[in-house]
Amino acid sequence: MNDINNCRRLSVEKAGGIGPSAEPVDECAELSGNQTTLNRSIDCAGVALHSGKKVSLSLKPAGPNMGIIFRRSDLPGLPEIRANWKNVVDTRMCTTLGNSKGVTISTVEHLMAALSGCHVDNAIVEVSGSEVPVMDGSAQPFVFLIECAGVKQLDASRRVIEVLRPVKVESEGRVAELLPSNSFSVGFQIEFDDCAISRQELFITLVNGTFKKEIARARTFGFVNDVEALRASGLALGGSLENAVVVDGDKVLNDGGLRYEDEFVRHKVLDAVGDLYLSGAPIRGHYRGVRAGHHMTNELLKALFAESASWRFIGHAGEEVSSSRGHMIGTTESFNPMAATA
Secondary structure (H helix, E strand, C coil), rough: CCHHHHHHHHHHHCCCCCCCCCCCCCCCCCCEEEEEEEEECCCEEEEECCCCEEEEEEECCCCCCCEEEEECCCCCCCCEEECHHHEEEEEECCCCEECCCCCCCCCCHHHHHHHHHHHCCCCEEEECCCEECCCCCCHHHHHCCCCCCEEEEEEECCCCCEEEECEEEEEEEEEEEEEEECCEEEEEEECCCCCCCCCCEEEEEEECCCHHHHCCCCEEEEEHHHHHHCCCCCCCHHHHHHCCCEEEEEEEEECCCCCCCCCCHHHHHHHHHHHHHHHCCCEEEEEEEEECCCCHHHHHHHHHHHHHHHHEEECCCCCCCCCCCCCCCCCCCHCCCCCCCC
């Protein structure tokens, strides 16, 4: 069952208003130092961006220290894939995760960004295909689902990854870097020849609901000149003006135009937030990206965790709660960002 329409009706009632101007109650505000999960299961359906197939998705509660688990409901045995940087098997056009048995799930970054932005530490994501549905090309539909399901605290402390020293990867003018910071912030710079985009920069600190207000609605984007080649390669078969911003030189082809003046760089921030959440825990640090994409961000996480002196786990109040080498104290291995089981 698709819960989005039911959720929209219930959210309007909760907000005390009727009509399109009514806002759903924000269930994604920062919580205490405890881990969280969803209050109840919730479903949706949509089109897969690259295969073009219809896909159903269900978000389900999970216990403490489970992290985010993807489950392929269309395959025998319901194989699972942990949302972990070590399980990234492909970063062309999207982020694809895979397990040791060769089962994959693609286009996870928008949902991961929503889970990060809504501070959901633990969840099971059941998908009836090899791709997460693209929805409208942003993270907003997933944020809306999470708000409708509600977020509840669990009886387990949240652990945060603190960046202790700069870590940087670069290649052919592309840069991805993590720097120590007192909060989670992202700075991003993009540059394209197309006049509709050109050069855009954004710096944003993601606290107090900023992700939902300033980033979640930014849609993925593509170029008219690339469409034919992508589809010939079996990609973007589900792409349309309903789920992507399409650029043709100095023009945006979508009838409604852009949701933000700088929607393009905001979507790159969205992608980075989702890819960084494959670290397995919230990050306390500043991410800087220059023309970076899924591959560079994954390489950055590899570089971060390769050096034990570069990071440590801390509690909500900033106290160290385990060794920097990732050997968790009093938790299951599954919550360890160095573990990639499932």
